[in-house]
Amino acid sequence: MNRSRVRRHAPPRFSMACVALAAIACGAAPVQSQVDSTLTQSGLYNRPFIGSVSSTSVGGYVEGNTNYFVEDGVTEGFSMELRRFNIFLFSQVSQRVRFLSELEFEHGTEEIALETALVDLRLSPGLVLRGGIILPPLGYLNQNHDSPRWDFIERPLVTTDIIPSTLSEVGFGAYGSFARGDLVLSYDAYLTNGLGAGVVANETGRTDIASGKSEELFGEDNNGSPALTGRVAMRHTSLGEVGLSYYGGYYNDYQVEGVQVDDKRWLGIAALDVVGEVGPTSLRAEVVYASIDVPTGLAELHGDTQWGAYLDVLLPVWRPQFLGYTDAVVTAGLRLEAVDYNRGTFSTTGSAIGDQVTALVPGVSFRPSSGTVFRANYRYHWATDFQGNDPARRAGFQVGFATYF
Amino acid sequence: MSGSTKAVALACALGLAACDAFMPSAPLDEDVLDGTIEGMTASQVGQHIAGDEEFGRVFAVADGLGPIFVAASCEQCHAGDGKGHPAFSLVRFGRPGIAGFDPMPAFGGPQLQHRSIPGYPAEAVPQEAVGVSTFNPPAVTGLGFLDAVDDATLIALADPNDMDGDGISGRLQLHEPDELIEAALELERRGSPDPDARGTLVNGRYIGRFGKKALTVNLLHQTVGAYQQDMGVTSDLLSEDLFNPASGSRASDSAPDPEVSSATVANVVFYLKTLRVPSRRDQGDADVLAGQQIFADIGCVGCHVPTLMTGASEIEVLDRVEFHPYTDLLLHDMGPELDDGYTEGRALTSEWRTPPLWGIGLQDSFQGGQAFFMHDGRARTLDEAILLHGGEASGARTRFSGLSAEDQARLIRFLESL
Numbered sequence: 014m015n016r017s018r019v020r021r022h023a024p025p026r027f028s029m030a031c032v033a034l035a036a037i038a039c040g041a042a043p044v045q046s047q048v049d050s051t052l053t054q055s056g057l058y059n060r061p062f063i064g065s066v067s068s069t070s071v072g073g074y075v076e077g078n079t080n081y082f083v084e085d086g087v088t089e090g091f092s093m094e095l096r097r098f099n100i101f102l103f104s105q106v107s108q109r110v111r112f113l114s115e116l117e118f119e120h121g122t123e124e125i126a127l128e129t130a131l132v133d134l135r136l137s138p139g140l141v142l143r144g145g146i147i148l149p150p151l152g153y154l155n156q157n158h159d160s161p162r163w164d165f166i167e168r169p170l171v172t173t174d175i176i177p178s179t180l181s182e183v184g185f186g187a188y189g190s191f192a193r194g195d196l197v198l199s200y201d202a203y204l205t206n207g208l209g210a211g212v213v214a215n216e217t218g219r220t221d222i223a224s225g226k227s228e229e230l231f232g233e234d235n236n237g238s239p240a241l242t243g244r245v246a247m248r249h250t251s252l253g254e255v256g257l258s259y260y261g262g263y264y265n266d267y268q269v270e271g272v273q274v275d276d277k278r279w280l281g282i283a284a285l286d287v288v289g290e291v292g293p294t295s296l297r298a299e300v301v302y303a304s305i306d307v308p309t310g311l312a313e314l315h316g317d318t319q320w321g322a323y324l325d326v327l328l329p330v331w332r333p334q335f336l337g338y339t340d341a342v343v344t345a346g347l348r349l350e351a352v353d354y355n356r357g358t359f360s361t362t363g364s365a366i367g368d369q370v371t372a373l374v375p376g377v378s379f380r381p382s383s384g385t386v387f388r389a390n391y392r393y394h395w396a397t398d399f400q401g402n403d404p405a406r407r408a409g410f411q412v413g414f415a416t417y418f
Numbered sequence: 419m420s421g422s423t424k425a426v427a428l429a430c431a432l433g434l435a436a437c438d439a440f441m442p443s444a445p446l447d448e449d450v451l452d453g454t455i456e457g458m459t460a461s462q463v464g465q466h467i468a469g470d471e472e473f474g475r476v477f478a479v480a481d482g483l484g485p486i487f488v489a490a491s492c493e494q495c496h497a498g499d500g501k502g503h504p505a506f507s508l509v510r511f512g513r514p515g516i517a518g519f520d521p522m523p524a525f526g527g528p529q530l531q532h533r534s535i536p537g538y539p540a541e542a543v544p545q546e547a548v549g550v551s552t553f554n555p556p557a558v559t560g561l562g563f564l565d566a567v568d569d570a571t572l573i574a575l576a577d578p579n580d581m582d583g584d585g586i587s588g589r590l591q592l593h594e595p596d597e598l599i600e601a602a603l604e605l606e607r608r609g610s611p612d613p614d615a616r617g618t619l620v621n622g623r624y625i626g627r628f629g630k631k632a633l634t635v636n637l638l639h640q641t642v643g644a645y646q647q648d649m650g651v652t653s654d655l656l657s658e659d660l661f662n663p664a665s666g667s668r669a670s671d672s673a674p675d676p677e678v679s680s681a682t683v684a685n686v687v688f689y690l691k692t693l694r695v696p697s698r699r700d701q702g703d704a705d706v707l708a709g710q711q712i713f714a715d716i717g718c719v720g721c722h723v724p725t726l727m728t729g730a731s732e733i734e735v736l737d738r739v740e741f742h743p744y745t746d747l748l749l750h751d752m753g754p755e756l757d758d759g760y761t762e763g764r765a766l767t768s769e770w771r772t773p774p775l776w777g778i779g780l781q782d783s784f785q786g787g788q789a790f791f792m793h794d795g796r797a798r799t800l801d802e803a804i805l806l807h808g809g810e811a812s813g814a815r816t817r818f819s820g821l822s823a824e825d826q827a828r829l830i831r832f833l834e835s836l
Binding site: 083084085086087088210213214215216217218265266274275308309310311313314359360361362364367391393398399400401402403406407408409410 | 440441442444445476478479480481486489490491497498503504505507533534535536537538539540783785786787788790
C-alpha cells in the first residue's frame with residue numbers, strides 16, 4: 014500500500030460526516046463512500062497503518078498493590094493484586110479526525126473490557142463531534158480515571174458506586190470549549206445506550222447503579238430510549254475548574270418487541286466536581302446525588318435516592334533530587350469520603366435507613382516523575398448496615414504503584 | 419541468626435504490632451451473637467463458614483429470588499444472627515373456617531409476600547382476612563441446642579390440663595403428618611445416634627418446635643420453609659415457586675427449580691445448629707442475681723424454663739448438653755392482649771410458643787439501635803412487654819406489678835443480662 018492509497022481512503026469531509034452521523038442517528042444505513050478497488054482477500058492488509066509512516070501511538074498504564082485489612086478483629090491476611098493493565102491506542106487519523114481506545118485487563122485476565130473506542134471529528138475548538146464507546150462526562154473521575162493520576166490506591170467510593178466509573182457506553186455527541194482571558198468554558202453533550210435493569214435487579218440486594226452496566230448494552234439498548242449526559246464547566250487557569258454534570262435515562266426493560274410491559278423507570282445522577290489549588294495544596298472533590306425510580310415491590314429495600322461525596326487534599330512535602338530525577342515529589346494526602354446508598358426512612362419505625370459508609374484515608378505518595386506514582390494508604394471506614402445497627406469497622410494498609418508507559 | 423537479621427525481624431515485629439494498633443479490634447463475645455459453639459472440629463468450623471456464606475447470600479432475580487418475597491437473604495431478616503428489624507417482619511393472615519382455621523391459600527395465604535421482583539405484582543392482605551398477625555424475625559443463635567432437645571423432654575414439660583395447678587398449661591403443637599414433615603424428619607434422622615428421639619408421633623401427629631406458633635418440626639423444615647416463603651427460593655423439599663394469585667397466572671420467576679441445592683440447605687442448617695448460645699453479661703452482679711431469683715419467684719419460669727438438656731447428637735458439641743434458653747418450646751394461652759385472630763396448626767389464636775429469652779438484652783443491637791419486643795415488636799421496653807403478658811401469664815404479670823420499683827428494676831437487669 015502506498016501513501017496515495019491512504020489518502021484516497023481518508024475520512025469524508027465535514028458535510029459528509031454530518032450526513033453520516035445524521036443518518037446513523039435516524040437509524041438509516043450509513044452512507045458508503047465509494048467502492049473498494051482492491052481484492053476482497055486483501056482486506057486484512059488494506060489498513061492505513063500498514064506500510065505507512067504510522068500516526069498510531071501505543072501506550073497504557075499498569076497498577077498493582079498490596080492489601081491488609083481487618084474488619085472488627087477479623088482479617089483474611091495479606092494479599093497482592095495486579096489491579097489493572099490497560100493498553101491505549103491513539104491515532105491522529107487525519108488533520109481533524111483522531112481515534113482513541115483503551116483495552117482494560119483487570120486482575121490479569123479475570124475481566125477484559127474495551128473501555129474506550131472513540132472517534133473525534135474536530136470542526137473547531139468549540140465543536141468536536143465524538144462517537145463510539147465513550148466515557149460519559151459525569152463528574153471528574155470518569156474521564157480522568159487513569160490510576161497514575163491519583164495519589165490514593167482506591168478510587169473514591171462515590172465514583173465507583175454512584176457514578177459507576179469507569180462508565181463507558183456506546184453513543185455519540187459533541188464537546189467543545191471557549192476561552193476568554195483566564196477563563197475557559199467547556200461543555201459536553203452525549204446520547205448513549207444508558208444503563209440496564211441491573212440497577213435494581215442485581216445480586217447486591219440494594220439499588221446498585223454499577224450493576225446496571227452490561228456488555229450487551231454495547232450492542233443494543235435494552236429499551237430503545239437513549240440516556241442523556243451533559244456537563245458544563247468553568248476553568249480558571251490559576252484557580253482550577255468547577256463542573257456540573259447530569260446523566261439521565263430510562264434503565265428498565267419497559268418494552269419488549271415494541272410493546273410496553275412495565276412502567277418506564279428513570280435514573281438520574283447529578284454531580285458537582287471541583288479541582289483546584291489553594292497555595293501549595295491541591296484539592297479534588299465531587300458531590301453526587303442519584304435519584305432512581307424503584308419498582309413498588311422493592312420500595313424501601315432498594316434506595317430511591319443515593320448520595321455521596323469525597324474530598325482529596327494533597328500537599329507536596331518534599332522534592333528530593335536523586336537517581337537523576339529532577340521532578341520527584343513526595344506528597345502527603347488525606348481523603349474524606351461518605352456514601353449513603355439509601356436515604357429513606359423505614360415505614361415501620363420512621364427511623365432512618367442505614368446502608369452507608371464513611372471513610373478516612375490518610376496516605377503518602379512518591380512520584381519520581383509525573384507519570385509514575387508509588388503510594389501507601391491507611392484506610393479506616395465505618396459501614397452501617399441497612400437496619401442502621403452499629404457500624405462494622407474496617408481498617409487496613411495498602412502499598413502500591415501505578416505508572417503510564 | 420545474624421545481628422542485622424535480628425534487627426530486621428525485630429523491626430518487622432514492631433511494625434506489625436504498630437499495624438495492629440491501628441486495626442479495629444473484635445467486639446466482645448458478650449456484645450455479639452454470631453460465632454461457633456466452642457469445641458468444634460476444624461472440619462465442622464469449615465462447614466459452619468460455608469453455611470454462614472449461604473446465610474448471607476443475597477439472591478438476585480437470576481438466582482431465583484421471588485417473584486414475591488419478604489427478604490433477599492437470610493441475613494436481612496436476621497442481621498448479626500439477632501432478632502430482626504420490623505422492616506423484615508412477616509405478615510400472616512387467615513380467617514375462621516368450617517373445618518378449623520382457614521389460611522386462605524387461594525388468596526396467597528397464610529404468608530404475605532409484600533415485595534416482588536421488577537415487573538411482578540407484590541401481594542397485599544386480602545380484605546377477606548379476619549386474623550392478621552405480624553411476626554418479627556427471631557434471633558437464630560443457639561437454635562441447634564433447641565433442635566437437639568428430645569421429644570420426650572417436651573412431652574414431659576407439657577401440662578395441657580394444668581395438673582400441677584400452677585395456672586400454666588403448656589401444650590405441644592402437633593401437626594398432621596405430611597410429605598414435607600416426614601421428609602424433613604427422615605433426613606435429620608440419618609446419622610443421628612438416637613434416631614427415634616425426635617420425630618415422635620403423639621396421637622398420630624408430629625411435635626412442632628420452631629416458629630412463633632411452633633409451625634415447624636426441626637431446623638431443616640424451618641430452613642426450607644424460610645427459603646420458599648420468605649425469599650421465594652425453591653429447594654428439593656419445597657420445589658414449587660411462589661406466585662401471586664392476583665396475577666392471574668401461576669408463572670413465576672424464570673430460574674430453574676430447585677433454586678438452591680440440597681448441599682446449600684444442609685450447610686445453612688448446620689450453620690444454624692452450630693451457632694453458639696448468647697453470652698451472659700454481668701452474670702455475677704448482685705442486682706442481676708436478685709432479679710434472677712425474682713424471675714423464678716413470680717412464676718416466669720413456668721413457661722420460660724431456664725434449663726434444658728439436649729439429647730444424643732451426631733454433633734459432639736450438642737450431644738447431651740445442659741443449656742439455658744428460658745423456653746419450654748410449648749404453646750401457652752397469652753390471653754386477649756396478644757390474640758391477633760390468626761393461628762397455625764392446632765394452636766388457638768391466643769396461643770404462642772414460648773420464645774427463648776437468651777440474647778434479649780442485646781436485642782437493640784440488631785434492630786437498628788431500638789428494641790422491638792414481643793412477636794410483632796409492639797412493646798418498646800421490657801416492662802411494657804411483661805405487662806402485655808395475659809392468659810396463663812396473668813399471674814406472673816400481676817405479681818410483677820406488685821413488686822417494688824427496685825425489684826422490678828432488678829428483674830429487668832436480669833433480663834438484660836441474658
